[in-house]
Amino acid sequence: MDCNQDPVALSAYLDDELQAxxxxxxxxxxxxxxxxxxxxxxxxxxxxxxxxxRQHFTPSADxxxxxxxxxxxxxxxxxxxxxxxxxxxxxAAVLLVVIASALVLHRSNDSSEIADLHINALAxxxxxxxxxxxxxxxKPWFQGRIPFSFNLPEFSGTDFSLLGGRVVYLHQRPGAxxxxxxxxxxxxxxxxxxxxxxxxxxxxPAGVSHPQNFSVETWQAQGLRFFVIGDxxxxxxxxxxxxxxxxxx
Amino acid sequence: MDPEFFEAxxxxxxxxxxxxxxxxxxxxxxxxxxxxxxxxxxxKGFRSFEEGTNLRAWMYRILRNSFLTSxxxxxxxxxxSLDDDETDTSALIAHSLTPEFFLLQxxxxxxxxxxxxxxxxxxxxxxxxxxxxxxxxxEIAQVLGVPIGTVMSRLARARKALRELLAAxxxxxxxxxxxxxxxxx
Numbered sequence: 001m002d003c004n005q006d007p008v009a010l011s012a013y014l015d016d017e018l019q020a021x022x023x024x025x026x027x028x029x030x031x032x033x034x035x036x037x038x039x040x041x042x043x044x045x046x047x048x049x050x051x052x053x054r055q056h057f058t059p060s061a062d063x064x065x066x067x068x069x070x071x072x073x074x075x076x077x078x079x080x081x082x083x084x085x086x087x088x089x090x091x092a093a094v095l096l097v098v099i100a101s102a103l104v105l106h107r108s109n110d111s112s113e114i115a116d117l118h119i120n121a122l123a124x125x126x127x128x129x130x131x132x133x134x135x136x137x138x139k140p141w142f143q144g145r146i147p148f149s150f151n152l153p154e155f156s157g158t159d160f161s162l163l164g165g166r167v168v169y170l171h172q173r174p175g176a177x178x179x180x181x182x183x184x185x186x187x188x189x190x191x192x193x194x195x196x197x198x199x200x201x202x203x204x205p206a207g208v209s210h211p212q213n214f215s216v217e218t219w220q221a222q223g224l225r226f227f228v229i230g231d232x233x234x235x236x237x238x239x240x241x242x243x244x245x246x247x248x249x
Numbered sequence: 250m251d252p253e254f255f256e257a258x259x260x261x262x263x264x265x266x267x268x269x270x271x272x273x274x275x276x277x278x279x280x281x282x283x284x285x286x287x288x289x290x291x292x293k294g295f296r297s298f299e300e301g302t303n304l305r306a307w308m309y310r311i312l313r314n315s316f317l318t319s320x321x322x323x324x325x326x327x328x329x330s331l332d333d334d335e336t337d338t339s340a341l342i343a344h345s346l347t348p349e350f351f352l353l354q355x356x357x358x359x360x361x362x363x364x365x366x367x368x369x370x371x372x373x374x375x376x377x378x379x380x381x382x383x384x385x386x387x388e389i390a391q392v393l394g395v396p397i398g399t400v401m402s403r404l405a406r407a408r409k410a411l412r413e414l415l416a417a418x419x420x421x422x423x424x425x426x427x428x429x430x431x432x433x434x
Contacts, residue, residue, distance in 0.1 A: 007405055007409075008401055008402050008405040010405075011401070011404055011405035011408055012386075012401050012404075012405075015379060015386065015404070017385070017386045017401065042412065043408060046361070046408065046411060046412060046415070047380055049357065049358065049361035049415075050361060050365060050376060050380045050381070050411075051380060051381065052358050052361065052362065053268075053272065053361075053362060053365055053377070053380075053381055054268065054381045055264065055268060056268060056271075056272070056362065057267065057268045057271035057272065057277070057280070058264065058267070058268070059263065059264065059267040059281075059284070063267075063281055063284075064263060066285070067260075067263065067284065067285055067288055068256065068260065070285055070288060070289065071252055071255060071256045071259070071260070071288060071292055072252055072253075072256065
């Protein structure tokens with residue numbers, strides 16, 4: 001029994017990758033050649049067996065979240081959103097801000113990064129990655145996601161309510177962002193490991209200051225740097241800051 | 250490029266990419282290194298990605314190239330089969346092998362999985378892309394960066410190698426069964 005059938009064509013026939021005339025020729029051949037017919041049957045059996053390898057390995061939910069965070073956070077620090085502002089205008093504006101802050105205001109660059117983190121959270125469809133009003137849920141969520149830990153004040157019985165938190169980056173360092181609501185306002189509490197450059201960058205006066213029309217208070221405690229930022233009134237920012245100061249003494 | 254858009258188009262591939270990465274590396278922690286690296290590179294290069302081109306093929310290509318330059322990838326390549334078009338393809342059909350009964354065995358599925366894992370990496374990837382991802386030859390060619398004709402012949406060789414491995418594994422198991430059964434008789 002001699003058969004000149006090209007085995008490569010047989011394999012391609014199985015995958016439906018032959019030209020119509022080539023496929024017709026193979027089909028005709030298989031009809032008369034039992035050897036090639038059983039060969040095709042064998043390839044089909046193997047195909048069925050191999051298909052079991054699909055979804056053979058499944059990623060953990062935790063691993064999926066890590067990738068999602070990786071995608072969301074890396075570029076969002078720069079937050080270019082061409083759908084809102086024409087890119088060229090945005091680029092020119094950024095350039096102006098960079099030049100202005102480099103030449104004149106050594107600090108506003110970092111303050112604006114803090115403001116960006118706050119704005120970003122509010123503008124995002126997913127402002128928080130852990131949604132919980134319970135500090136006993138939010139605090140443990142950060143474990144293993146940031147290289148430090150902090151204390152959350154008790155909000156029950158106050159006019160503040162915790163909405164949740166997420167991991168953010170400032171100067172390539174991971175930190176915690178907590179979103180706290182007071183009346184209609186949302187306030188971000190940002191916590192990072194303290195670094196010498198924060199002292200220089202945020203030499204803001206003690207108490208609440210107002211860069212970029214936000215109310216901001218910053219301080220350091222226990223090796224951590226805290227920022228409380230929002231459009232709420234200074235008194236609310238200050239009260240929230242006090243609550244965090246007390247919790248992290 | 251808008252990360253939200255990237256997320257919307259790239260995350261649906263996550264489970265498949267992970268499965269593929271795990272099959273390539275053969276190891277969970279290696280796969281968990283490879284997938285973030287792939288997404289980071291893809292996000293970085295997303296602006297250069299032209300709309301209308303095949304995103305899936307592009308992502309698989311990044312993953313596969315990252316794997317080949319990783320330590321485990323270099324090791325795997327050293328065990329890859331020679332695969333040039335000069336190889337004679339006329340002897341591809343392995344008529345003497347009769348692994349038909351392997352699927353009748355209870356461990357049929359496991360035998361196929363074992364054989365697949367043992368396949369040299371250049372064969373394993375092409376089988377995975379064709380059978381698991383159900384990519385067309387055109388798409389596979391984009392992932393591997395080779396002509397369609399090479400995909401075609403490599404796939405035929407890969408299938409033959411897989412059959413031989415299956416036959417060997419089945420024979421191995423059959424021998425074991427005989428050994429176990431003999432004393433009881």
